[in-house]
Structure formats: structure tokens, C-alpha cells
Amino acid sequence: xxxxxxxxxxxxxxxxxxxxxxxxxxxxxxxxxxxxxxxxxxxxxxxxxxxxxxxxxxxxxxxxxxxxxxxxxxxxxxxxxxxxxxxxxxxxxxxxxxxxxxxxxxxxxxxxxxxxxxxxxxxxxxxxxxxxxxxxxxxxxxxxxxxxxxxxxxxxxxxxxxxxxxxxxxxxxxxxxxxxxxxxxxxxxxxxxxxxxxxxxxxxxxxxxxxxxxxxxxxxxxxxxxxxxxxxxxxxxxxxxxxxxxxxxxxxxxxxxxxxxxxxxxxxxxxxxxxxxxxxxxxxxxxxxxxxxxxxxxxxxxxxxxxxxxxxxxxxxxxxxxxxxxxxxxxxxxxxxxx
Amino acid sequence: xxxxxxxxxxxxxxxxxxxxxxxxxxxxxxxxxxxxxxxxxxxxxxxxxxxxxxxxxxxxxxxxxxxxxxxxxxxxxxxxxxxxxxxxxxxxxxxxxxxxxxxxxxxxxxxxxxxxxxxxxxxxxxxxxxxxxxxxxxxxxxxxxxxxxxxxxxxxxxxxxxxxxxxxxxxxxxxxxxxxxxxxxxxxxxxxxxxxxxxxxxxxxxxxxxxxxxxxxxxxxxxxxxxxxxxxxxxxxxxxxxxxxxxxxxxxxxxxxxxxxxxxxxxxxxxxxxxxxxxxxxxxxxxxxxxxxxxxxxxxxxxxxxxxxxxxxxxxxxxxxxxxxxxxxxxxxxxxxxx
DNA sequence: GATTTTACCGAAAACGTTTTCGATTTTGTA
DNA sequence: TACAAAATCGAAAACGTTTTCGGTAAAATC
Numbered sequence: 001x002x003x004x005x006x007x008x009x010x011x012x013x014x015x016x017x018x019x020x021x022x023x024x025x026x027x028x029x030x031x032x033x034x035x036x037x038x039x040x041x042x043x044x045x046x047x048x049x050x051x052x053x054x055x056x057x058x059x060x061x062x063x064x065x066x067x068x069x070x071x072x073x074x075x076x077x078x079x080x081x082x083x084x085x086x087x088x089x090x091x092x093x094x095x096x097x098x099x100x101x102x103x104x105x106x107x108x109x110x111x112x113x114x115x116x117x118x119x120x121x122x123x124x125x126x127x128x129x130x131x132x133x134x135x136x137x138x139x140x141x142x143x144x145x146x147x148x149x150x151x152x153x154x155x156x157x158x159x160x161x162x163x164x165x166x167x168x169x170x171x172x173x174x175x176x177x178x179x180x181x182x183x184x185x186x187x188x189x190x191x192x193x194x195x196x197x198x199x200x201x202x203x204x205x206x207x208x209x210x211x212x213x214x215x216x217x218x219x220x221x222x223x224x225x226x227x228x229x230x231x232x233x234x235x236x237x238x239x240x241x242x243x244x245x246x247x248x249x250x251x252x253x254x255x256x257x258x259x260x261x262x263x264x265x266x267x268x269x270x271x272x273x274x275x276x277x278x279x280x281x282x283x284x285x286x287x288x289x290x291x292x293x294x295x296x297x298x299x300x301x302x303x304x305x306x307x308x309x310x311x312x313x314x315x316x317x318x319x320x321x322x323x324x325x326x327x328x329x330x331x332x333x334x335x336x337x338x339x
Numbered sequence: 340x341x342x343x344x345x346x347x348x349x350x351x352x353x354x355x356x357x358x359x360x361x362x363x364x365x366x367x368x369x370x371x372x373x374x375x376x377x378x379x380x381x382x383x384x385x386x387x388x389x390x391x392x393x394x395x396x397x398x399x400x401x402x403x404x405x406x407x408x409x410x411x412x413x414x415x416x417x418x419x420x421x422x423x424x425x426x427x428x429x430x431x432x433x434x435x436x437x438x439x440x441x442x443x444x445x446x447x448x449x450x451x452x453x454x455x456x457x458x459x460x461x462x463x464x465x466x467x468x469x470x471x472x473x474x475x476x477x478x479x480x481x482x483x484x485x486x487x488x489x490x491x492x493x494x495x496x497x498x499x500x501x502x503x504x505x506x507x508x509x510x511x512x513x514x515x516x517x518x519x520x521x522x523x524x525x526x527x528x529x530x531x532x533x534x535x536x537x538x539x540x541x542x543x544x545x546x547x548x549x550x551x552x553x554x555x556x557x558x559x560x561x562x563x564x565x566x567x568x569x570x571x572x573x574x575x576x577x578x579x580x581x582x583x584x585x586x587x588x589x590x591x592x593x594x595x596x597x598x599x600x601x602x603x604x605x606x607x608x609x610x611x612x613x614x615x616x617x618x619x620x621x622x623x624x625x626x627x628x629x630x631x632x633x634x635x636x637x638x639x640x641x642x643x644x645x646x647x648x649x650x651x652x653x654x655x656x657x658x659x660x661x662x663x664x665x666x667x668x669x670x671x672x673x674x675x676x677x678x
Numbered sequence: 679g680a681t682t683t684t685a686c687c688g689a690a691a692a693c694g695t696t697t698t699c700g701a702t703t704t705t706g707t708a
Numbered sequence: 709t710a711c712a713a714a715a716t717c718g719a720a721a722a723c724g725t726t727t728t729c730g731g732t733a734a735a736a737t738c
Contacts, residue, residue, distance in 0.1 A: 001481065005693095005694060005695085006694070006695070007694075015717080015718085016719080017694085017695085017718085018696085018697085018718050018720095019716085019717060019718070021694095021695070021696065021697085022696090022697090022717090025696085027697095028715095029715070029716060030715095030716065030717075031715075031716060031717090034716085034717090048453065048454040049454070049694085049695075050395070050456065050693080050694050050695070051454060051455045051456050052391060052394035052398075052400065052456060052693080052694075052695090053395050053693070053695040053723090054694080054695060054696080055391035055394070055395075055695095055723095056389070056391040056392050056395050056693090056694080056695075056722095056723050056724070056725090057694080057695045057697090057722080057723055059391075059723075061391065063434070063455075071416050071419050071420045072413065072417050072419075072420050074411065077410050077411045077412075077416045078411050080410050080411075080435075081410045081411050081437060084410070084435065084437055085437070088436070093434045093436075093451070093455060094434065094435065095402070095432045095433065095434055095435075096419075096423065096433065096435050097423065098420060098423055098424070112432070114387065115387040115388070115390060116390045116402075116432060117389065117390050117391060142340065226620065226621070226624045255624070256624065259624060259625075259626060262626065263626065281565065282565070282621060285565045285594070285595065285598060286598075287598060287601065287602065344724060344725085345725070346724075354687080354688085355687070355688045355689080356688085356724085357687075357688050357689080357690095357726085357727085358687060358688070360724095360725070360726065360727090361687090361726090361727090364726085366727095367685095368685070368686060368687075369685095369686065369687075370685075370686060370687090373686085373687090388725075389723085389724050389725070391724075391725090392693090392723070392725040392726090393724080393725060393726080394693095394725095395692095395693050395694070395695090395723090395724080395725075396692080396693055396724080396725045396726050396727090397693090397725085397726075398693075
């Protein structure tokens with residue numbers, strides 16, 4: 001019933017715990033004969049080292065924490081998948097917490113992970129997070145931390161991101177290049193950096209092309225849902241019939257808008273061109289298929305873990321780490337929602 | 340730099356480690372004065388119990404393992420969210436592993452969780468899993484295990500499921516009730532129990548209504564993708580022009596089919612009625628909106644954790660647990676893809 | 679004032695592992 | 709044979725906590 005321990009093996013073999021431990025870990029100062037004996041018995045007894053004891057002794061758990069705003073979300077679940085896949089390769093397990101876009105929860109969860117003594121932390125910030133003290137504390141404590149996607153620029157730690165501003169610029173420029181004269185923007189919430197950057201990219205593209213930036217053409221949503229897209233599409237038809245292009249912060253909302261435009265007989269891209277963001281798999285499925293910016297979630301997860309891994313290793317070897325900004329490439333995927 | 344320990348507090352206060360520990364844990368045999376003193380110092384020093392030591396001593400980690408076939412999947416990520424939300428309430432953390440629908444990986448991961456000594460395990464089986472020895476071993480070891488959604492009926496443990504057969508029966512019956520005479524089925528892979536059950540429910544509904552069951556109307560897919568739906572829709576138009584209803588194993592495939600039918604001018608539901616499965620949020624967004632079976636993922640996750648929690652508590656109190664089958668309600672959500 | 683009760687505290691063992699360092703045995707060399 | 713070198717082993721400490729059990733001091737009882 002009780003799990004077998006080193007002691008059990010040592011006793012039945014008539015040797016010391018030390019030797020058993022060394023034999024199993026391949027230390028050189030144990031003879032081939034006893035090593036073989038130990039390993040064999042360990043296997044037949046199905047010995048598994050007590051992780052709790054190992055953790056206590058080695059002060060590491062081979063476990064990392066991950067805090068993410070929302071799990072039920074195609075982009076984020078892709079990131080999670082990337083993180084887990086990479087972590088598994090390196091023998092790390094990952095504990096996932098969901099902040100639900102709440103700053104308070106995020107703070108509490110960070111604390112929880114710290115008290116569980118995970119070896120490192122990966123985090124994507126909640127929309128509600130405007131204060132970063134909790135993050136700074138983690139770093140000051142010397143615990144490896146890397147942020148991804150939704151980051152805080154001020155905080156001194158490694159980050160894996162895309163250039164949201166550039167990508168948004170590219171998206172908007174594409175609308176301009178294909179003849180759009182009056183371009184609206186469905187933007188994300190106020191606080192998160194990537195919504196800000198995408199908005200800024202949109203604005204800059206307009207100005208660089210000598211087009212007027214009209215704030216009334218910017219529609220801000222808090223929850224990104226299909227229905228928001230439908231609603232904003234209706235608003236556009238009501239309030240701004242002259243709009244002939246829309247850059248949307250995220251595919252799901254863009255698809256909602258397309259659906260509504262389809263319903264109302266607005267022709268895409270003839271009447272209105274639309275560019276989304278993230279290249280969700282449904283964007284190639286919808287009719288017309290959606291031109292969008294590819295946001296490599298899986299890749300981002302992989303890179304984020306890899307960077308964290310480096311920093312955990314560095315910490316173990318008592319080496320200094322200099323924070324690194326890793327920027328992933330985004331590409332414009334041209335489909336049928338633009339000319 | 341180093342985290343503060345009970346010893347640190349004890350020394351600065353000039354008392355024993357024992358007393359500090361007891362004070363913090365609210366033992367009655369420590370005076371109010373010292374208790375207050377200890378608690379205050381602990382707070383100012385930001386003392387956090389070393390989880391590794393606690394785990395070792397108490398033989399529990401307040402951590403559970405979760406093995407899931409695929410994370411990037413709306414239903415499963417909803418389940419994950421349900422599990423995590425419930426676990427957090429009870430002070431449990433969850434380690435997530437992804438089997439990628441591979442039996443080999445699933446086995447390895449189960450072993451990994453066991454060696455990490457999680458307090459309990461939640462699992463949804465991979466499509467490739469046909470042998471259940473690895474699961475039986477977990478149970479024989481006395482480690483609480485509950486399966487959800489994709490289960491093995493033979494294995495003696497608690498399970499949280501829906502009645503796939505009944506739900507499929509309801510879906511098919513609805514097609515029949517609305518006048519469909521020749522009903523096809525896009526079914527899931529060969530092995531997983533829920534694909535089998537849904538197929539059986541479909542078949543039984545046909546037979547109960549004195550309709551012929553025609554195996555050539557059953558299209559089996561391995562990967563559930565949008566494209567599979569498109570492809571099968573084409574096949575139906577080629578091979579079985581008389582089909583006027585389809586029960587599809589999963590919404591995504593159904594939506595692929597709808598898209599293709601739309602493209603080809605096949606009218607839904609006039610020419611062909613379609614019922615999906617799972618009530619993915621896009622099924623209310625597509626045109627026409629998809630009639631489907633609601634599969635409560637979040638709820639399933641919650642229930643699965645709750646059951647596991649009961650079993651973990653029972654184990655702690657050395658009480659026997661009798662495996663429980665928890666069946667969640669499914670409802671037919673009528674929309675516009677059926678008459 | 680003597681005795682019992684209660685309140686409070688701490689020593690020590692235990693959880694299972696890793697690792698250092700010294701001890702012993704074996705082998706090699708002269 | 710004597711000695712050095714190499715090979716092999718084990719005792720013991722340490723990681724930080726929890727908990728049992730015994731002990732002392734204070735309070736209560738007579």
C-alpha cells in the first residue's frame with residue numbers, strides 16, 4: 001500500500017540508503033554490480049522517488065505557474081498548448097490559473113504560485129491590471145518571470161510579444177492600399193497594451209497616408225464577442241454610411257460584423273472591406289473569408305517557456321539574466337474580405 | 340534573499356519553532372500574546388510556509404492532475420475552466436497535461452502525475468486508448484481518479500458524463516419529427532465511447548421509427564475539422580441526393596457542412612436539415628443558426644472536480660468510496676437549421 | 679500551604695531525499 | 709611484502725514542516 005522508498009530498497013538489499021540513491025542517480029562511486037542490483041529491484045518494486053522529498057532537498061519542483069486571463073479562447077488555449085508542449089520536453093509541469101481579467105485575482109494567484117514555490121512564472125496580464133507592484137515583487141524576489149502577449153512595458157523582465165502596432169499599421173495600410181478612403185476601427189478595451197498599440201498602429205497608418213483621423217470612427221468594446229461585432233456593424237450602417245473599411249481588433253468580432261453585413265446585404269469587400277486580427281481558424285471558414293493578421297499563439301507559448309527555462313537554468317547556476325524582448329513575426333493573411 | 344522560515348521567526352522572537360508553527364496554525368495551546376506576536380512578525384516578514392516541506396510532512400500537495408486529449412478545443416477548454424474554478428475554491432491547484440489523443444502519451448503522463456504525487460487525477464481519454472490497464476493501476480494504488488466525457492465504461496471509478504446515446508437519439512428524433520425521411524450521420528472516430536454512443540443513438544432512433552438504417556449514410560471522420568464538414572457535404576451532394584437530414588457528431592463539422600451547402604445553393608433547412616452536437620458558441624452565429632445538443636462543458640468540469648474532491652477527502656479519512664456515475668442533462672437547442 | 683488542574687511551551691522524531699566527507703576495501707605498483 | 713592509488717561504500721547532516729508527548733509554570737481548588 002505505502003509507496004516504496006529508498007530505505008525499502010536499501011534494507012532488502014542489505015546496503016545503505018546512500019548507495020541506493022547514488023546507484024539510481026548514476027554516481028560514479030558505486031560498483032557496476034550493485035548499481036545493476038539496485039536498478040533492477042527499483043524497477044520490479046516500481047520505485048518512484050518521492051517528489052516532495054526531492055523538492056524539499058533540491059529546492060526546485062520542476063513545475064512552473066501560468067496565469068492567463070481566459071482559458072476558453074482560441075488564441076490563449078493555443079499559447080497554453082505551446083507552453084505545455086515545450087515544458088513537457090524539458091520535464092516541467094505547468095500549473096494553470098485563470099485571472100478572469102481581474103487584477104485582484106491575478107494578484108492573489110501570483111501569491112499562491114509563489115507560496116507553492118513554482119520554479120518560474122509565465123503570465124499574460126488581465127485587462128484590469130494597471131498597477132504592477134505585484135509583478136515587480138516577484139522579480140525582486142529573484143523568481144524567474146516572463147510575460148507574454150499582454151504585457152506591462154515598464155516591468156523589467158523578459159517578454160514575448162508581437163509588434164501589435166506594426167501589425168495594425170500593416171492591416172490598416174492594406175485597407176488603404178486597396179482603395180479604402182474612410183476606415184473605422186473596432187478597438188479592444190482601454191487598458192491592455194495590445195489594444196492600445198493596435199489602435200495606435202491604425203491611427204499612424206491613417207496619418208502617414210494623409211488621411212484624417214476621426215475619433216468617432218473608433219468603436220471600443222469591453223467584451224470581445226460575436227455579438228459585439230454584429231452590434232458595431234449595425235452602428236456603422238446607422239451612423240457612418242461612408243465607411244468603406246474596418247480594421248477590427250480581433251477576428252471573432254470581425255466575423256460577427258461580417259455576418260451582420262451579410263444579413264443586411266452589405267457587400268464585402270465591394271462596399272466595405274474588413275481586416276481582422278489573430279487568424280482564428282474560423283476566419284478562413286466564414287464567407288467571405290477574412291483577411292487578418294496571423295498571431296502565432298502556439299509559437300508564442302513555446303518561446304515564452306523557452307525563455308523562462310533559460311532564466312530558471314541561469315538562476316540555478318547563479319548567473320545574471322538580462323531581460324530579453326522576443327518579438328514574433330506577424331503576417332497579413334490576405335483573403336476575400338478585402339479587395 | 341532566502342525565504343523566511345519558522346526558524347527565523349522563532350529565533351528573532353526567542354521562542355521555539357514548535358510554538359511558532361502552532362501559533363500560525365491556531366493551536367489552542369499557545370497564549371494569545373505569543374500568538375499575536377508570531378502572527379504579526381510572520382506578516383511583516385512575509386512568511387510563506389515552504390510548500391515542499393508541508394507536502395513531505397502531510398503527504399499531500401493540494402494539487403491535482405488533469406489529462407485531456409486536446410486543449411485547443413472549445414468544449415475541453417470549457418471543462419478545464421470549470422475544473423480550475425472549482426479547484427481554486429477548495430484551495431487546489433491543477434496541473435494540465437495534453438495527451439494529444441495518443442494512448443502512449445496518456446500512459447506516460449499518468450505515470451508522471453503519479454510520480455509527482457498529485458492528490459488526485461482527472462482524465463478524459465484519448466481516442467487512441469483501447470487498453471485500460473494504466474487506469475486500473477492508478478485505482479488499485481488507491482489514488483482518487485475520476486473520468487469525464489471520454490470514459491471507459493469497464494473501469495471502476497467515478498465518471499461524469501452525458502448520455503450521448505440519448506442525446507443523439509433526441510437529435511435524430513427531432514429530424515424525424517420535422518419530416519426528414521432519409522437521415523445521414525457524420526460520426527466521430529471508431530474508438531471513443533461517445534462517438535460510438537452517438538452513432539448508436541442515431542441508429543436506434545431510426546429503427547424505433549421504422550426507418551431503414553443505411554450504413555452508407557454514415558460518414559466517419561478521424562479529425563474533427565471545419566474542412567471535414569465541407570468535404571462530407573460535397574460527398575452527400577454527390578452520393579446521396581435524397582438525404583434530407585444530417586445528424587453531425589460535432590458542431591464544428593456541422594458548420595463546415597452548412598457553409599458548403601450554402602455555397603452550393605442547397606437550402607437549409609428546406610432541402611436538408613442539420614443537427615449538430617455540443618452547442619459551440621459559433622452555432623448560434625452561423626447562418627442559418629445551428630440546431631444542436633447542448634453539452635455543458637463548464638458544468639462537467641465543476642462536477643468532475645467536486646466528485647474528485649469528495650474522493651480525496653474520503654481517502655484522507657480512510658473511508659471507502661463507491662464509484663459514482665454522474666450524468667449531466669443535455670437539451671436540444673432548436674434553431675434554424677431544422678424545420 | 680498543599681494539591682490538583684489548567685495553560686503554555688519545547689524537545690525530538692518523522693517525512694524521504696541528496697550530498698559531503700571520511701572510512702574501508704580492493705587493486706596496482708614497486 | 710609494503711605502500712600508494714583507486715574503487716566502493718555509508719554515516720550523518722540538511723531541507724522545513726507537523727505533531728506527539730512530556731515538562732514547567734501559573735492558576736485554581738481545597
